[in-house]
Amino acid sequence: xxxxxxxxxxxxxxxxxxxxxxxxxxxxxxxxxxxxxxxxxxxxxxxxxxxxxxxxxxxxxxxxxxxxxxxxxxxxxxxxxxxxxxxxxxxxxxxxxxxxxxxxxxxxxxxxxxxxxxxxxxxxxxxxxxxxxxxxxxxxxxxxxxxxxxxxxxxxxxxxxxxxxxxxxxxxxxxxxxxxxxxxxxxxxxxxxxxxxxxxxxxxxxxxxxxxxxxxxxxxxxxxxxxxxxxxxxxxxxxxxxxxxxxxxxxxxxxxxxxxxxxxxxxxxxxxxxxxxxxxxxxxxxxxxxxxxxxxxxxxxxxxxxxxxxxxxxxxxxxxxxxxxxxxxxxxxxxxxxxxxxxxxxxx
Amino acid sequence: xxxxxxxxxxxxxxxxxxxxxxxxxxxxxxxxxxxxxxxxxxxxxxxxxxxxxxxxxxxxxxxxxxxxxxxxxxxxxxxxxxxxxxxxxxxxxxxxxxxxxxxxxxxxxxxxxxxxxxxxxxxxxxxxxxxxxxxxxxxxxxxxxxxxxxxxxxxxxxxxxxxxxxxxxxxxxxxxxxxxxxxxxxxxxxxxxxxxxxxxxxxxxxxxxxxxxxxxxxxxxxxxxxxxxxxxxxxxxxxxxxxxxxxxxxxxxxxxxxxxxxxxxxxxxxxxxxxxxxxxxxxxxxxxxxxxxxxxxxxxxxxxxxxxxxxxxxxxxxxxxxxxxxxxxxxxxxxxxxxxxxxxxxxx
DNA sequence: TCCCGAAGTTCGATTTAAATG
DNA sequence: GCATTTAAATCGAACTTCGGG
Numbered sequence: 001x002x003x004x005x006x007x008x009x010x011x012x013x014x015x016x017x018x019x020x021x022x023x024x025x026x027x028x029x030x031x032x033x034x035x036x037x038x039x040x041x042x043x044x045x046x047x048x049x050x051x052x053x054x055x056x057x058x059x060x061x062x063x064x065x066x067x068x069x070x071x072x073x074x075x076x077x078x079x080x081x082x083x084x085x086x087x088x089x090x091x092x093x094x095x096x097x098x099x100x101x102x103x104x105x106x107x108x109x110x111x112x113x114x115x116x117x118x119x120x121x122x123x124x125x126x127x128x129x130x131x132x133x134x135x136x137x138x139x140x141x142x143x144x145x146x147x148x149x150x151x152x153x154x155x156x157x158x159x160x161x162x163x164x165x166x167x168x169x170x171x172x173x174x175x176x177x178x179x180x181x182x183x184x185x186x187x188x189x190x191x192x193x194x195x196x197x198x199x200x201x202x203x204x205x206x207x208x209x210x211x212x213x214x215x216x217x218x219x220x221x222x223x224x225x226x227x228x229x230x231x232x233x234x235x236x237x238x239x240x241x242x243x244x245x246x247x248x249x250x251x252x253x254x255x256x257x258x259x260x261x262x263x264x265x266x267x268x269x270x271x272x273x274x275x276x277x278x279x280x281x282x283x284x285x286x287x288x289x290x291x292x293x294x295x296x297x298x299x300x301x302x303x304x305x306x307x308x309x310x311x312x313x314x315x316x317x318x319x320x321x322x323x324x325x326x327x328x329x330x331x332x333x334x335x336x337x338x339x340x341x342x343x344x345x346x347x348x
Numbered sequence: 349x350x351x352x353x354x355x356x357x358x359x360x361x362x363x364x365x366x367x368x369x370x371x372x373x374x375x376x377x378x379x380x381x382x383x384x385x386x387x388x389x390x391x392x393x394x395x396x397x398x399x400x401x402x403x404x405x406x407x408x409x410x411x412x413x414x415x416x417x418x419x420x421x422x423x424x425x426x427x428x429x430x431x432x433x434x435x436x437x438x439x440x441x442x443x444x445x446x447x448x449x450x451x452x453x454x455x456x457x458x459x460x461x462x463x464x465x466x467x468x469x470x471x472x473x474x475x476x477x478x479x480x481x482x483x484x485x486x487x488x489x490x491x492x493x494x495x496x497x498x499x500x501x502x503x504x505x506x507x508x509x510x511x512x513x514x515x516x517x518x519x520x521x522x523x524x525x526x527x528x529x530x531x532x533x534x535x536x537x538x539x540x541x542x543x544x545x546x547x548x549x550x551x552x553x554x555x556x557x558x559x560x561x562x563x564x565x566x567x568x569x570x571x572x573x574x575x576x577x578x579x580x581x582x583x584x585x586x587x588x589x590x591x592x593x594x595x596x597x598x599x600x601x602x603x604x605x606x607x608x609x610x611x612x613x614x615x616x617x618x619x620x621x622x623x624x625x626x627x628x629x630x631x632x633x634x635x636x637x638x639x640x641x642x643x644x645x646x647x648x649x650x651x652x653x654x655x656x657x658x659x660x661x662x663x664x665x666x667x668x669x670x671x672x673x674x675x676x677x678x679x680x681x682x683x684x685x686x687x688x689x690x691x692x693x694x695x696x
Numbered sequence: 697t698c699c700c701g702a703a704g705t706t707c708g709a710t711t712t713a714a715a716t717g
Numbered sequence: 718g719c720a721t722t723t724a725a726a727t728c729g730a731a732c733t734t735c736g737g738g
Contacts, residue, residue: 057708
């Protein structure tokens with residue numbers, strides 16, 4: 001491996017000068033162009049690449065950000081990760097990806113590993129259940145800029161980027177209502193999930209504004225679970241129960257896309273064609289929603305932008321600590337967007 | 349930050365002794381238990397965590413593996429990444445994730461960044477088009493243990509893990525044939541894609557063994573493209589052309605799941621119900637295949653196992669270079685598996 | 697000779713302080 | 718004092734060598 005000393009020897013200058021020149025440090029102002037040229041040529045010739053370990057040891061910087069996903073297999077992750085990666089790339093940071101598999105022990109172990117690597121920032125993708133408040137305590141004391149995606153934590157120790165669930169819930173119901181649907185079934189999110197209640201609040205807001213009645217017999221909750229696939233199965237089962245109980249409805253508003261997929265499966269099984277016999281809406285707009293037939297009408301979370309936003313906040317935080325500024329946590333709530341596809345149509 | 353010297357001071361021993369004890373180095377045999385206890389207690393008390401930069405600088409090891417994905421948004425990635433992550437975790441390695449977005453410049457930049465970080469191994473997920481042989485040359489000279497997933501490169505500089513496309517192609521057609529289908533349409537992979545021809549070879553093998561005729565009018569190729577979504581669109585378009593040309597077929601064998609989704613969309617649009625009027629098979633078994641309705645019959649690539657296998661090979665390689673052993677590249681070909689769901693059924 | 701522990705060197709780059717003409 | 722260059726200290730851990738009992 002060629003070191004700075006090799007370049008010094010080759011160029012005939014000291015390693016100090018080489019360092020100053022190659023880093024274009026302030027002192028480089030005083031160094032004549034010929035010297036610079038000679039040093040640069042020598043570095044080039046030898047193919048010199050500075051050792052990052054030595055550099056980091058000295059500067060205490062890693063140019064690395066930790067990314068912690070709670071369950072990689074959740075389709076929600078993909079685009080968020082893309083947004084994170086792309087924004088880090090622009091800033092010449094590299095991400096260390098960890099997947100805690102919804103396990104506490106794994107979370108703790110990974111957190112220690114990341115801290116040991118002196119990550120300069122941390123992004124946590126708390127996509128699904130994230131019950132354990134104690135975990136967050138561990139995070140708070142880590143004192144590095146941290147941003148949560150998909151889960152808000154009041155207070156100014158940790159930033160967050162979440163979707164505006166209320167607006168999304170409202171938009172979903174508004175869409176169905178304006179298509180003429182009046183008898184609508186609802187599969188709400190799990191009670192312990194933070195997204196569930198604001199999403200429902202948006203729905204209630206819409207019913208009030210539009211004078212729509214909700215039949216309590218047509219409202220069910222997804223059970224608590226840490227497995228993203230479970231909402232598919234639960235969606236299927238709950239929809240099947242609606243049908244077996246001979247409930248009448250012309251549309252079904254599902255908590256998320258997975259639930260909607262499960263619901264569609266159940267409807268299909270009982271000969272209820274979508275959208276002819278029953279319209280279905282989801283939430284998230286995961287990749288599969290555009291791929292399946294009929295493609296799903298859903299509320300899109302701007303996932304790539306959310307990932308990018310989280311990185312932006314973390315990068316700001318990093319710069320703040322470098323300049324010893326104090327910066328309060330940011331809490332961004334981004335607007336979702338109704339995406340109309342073919343799983344919904346006019347009632348009747 | 350608490351250093352080893354702080355622990356030395358606190359415990360009353362030298363930093364040498366502290367290092368020996370905390371790392372349980374060979375010399376630790378000679379150190380009395382009381383000394384060890386005192387040192388461990390001091391370290392505990394101060395919350396000492398060794399500085400990884402210093403450690404890496406000395407040991408020249410990073411305990412880090414680079415993971416290079418060609419397009420993160422390809423649904424194929426998710427499970428492979430999970431397999432990679434999980435296996436690295438067991439071995440206490442951390443992955444740096446990079447997504448080259450199918451761009452050459454990005455590939456080169458990321459490769460340099462990873463090399464600068466002194467990654468000990470590299471895993472490349474060449475899921476989709478990976479035409480540029482020159483890129484591989486860059487990789488070869490990097491001289492760190494490298495494994496390609498989804499693309500084989502003969503020679504012993506780089507290992508690979510691929511699915512047995514021939515077996516998969518064979519299994520797909522065998523399934524359709526044994527359901528009684530005789531008029532089958534085929535959407536083959538892009539000509540430039542390495543997977544395409546062995547998959548087709550498997551299909552031809554099956555036709556020969558079973559005496560099945562293939563109508564050349566019912567065989568088309570996916571166009572070349574770097575975008576994974578394009579195979580959805582192409583699948584849709586090509587299927588539509590089959591229909592418009594009034595070709596008769598009772599089953600369609602698609603190159604991959606994305607293509608199959610596109611085909612199903614086209615069939616549905618023209619009132620050809622799946623599977624009643626036409627059976628459809630895919631290849632890969634991406635997450636969406638189990639979620640859509642009808643769920644897709646497909647050939648599953650054991651993606652998680654492939655990711656795990658690639659890590660295994662890389663880890664072996666790392667150990668080999670540590671022990672200065674020479675180890676030839678491995679080329680693993682894993683068997684795919686037919687997954688029968690509801691998009692196929694008996695003909696007639 | 698055997699055990700235990702410490703002093704000093706090394707890894708490679710950055711930076712401070714200081715020496716040249 | 719100015720422009721130009723450099724010796725030496727530093728970052729934190731690990732390993733080699735050596736000395737005392």
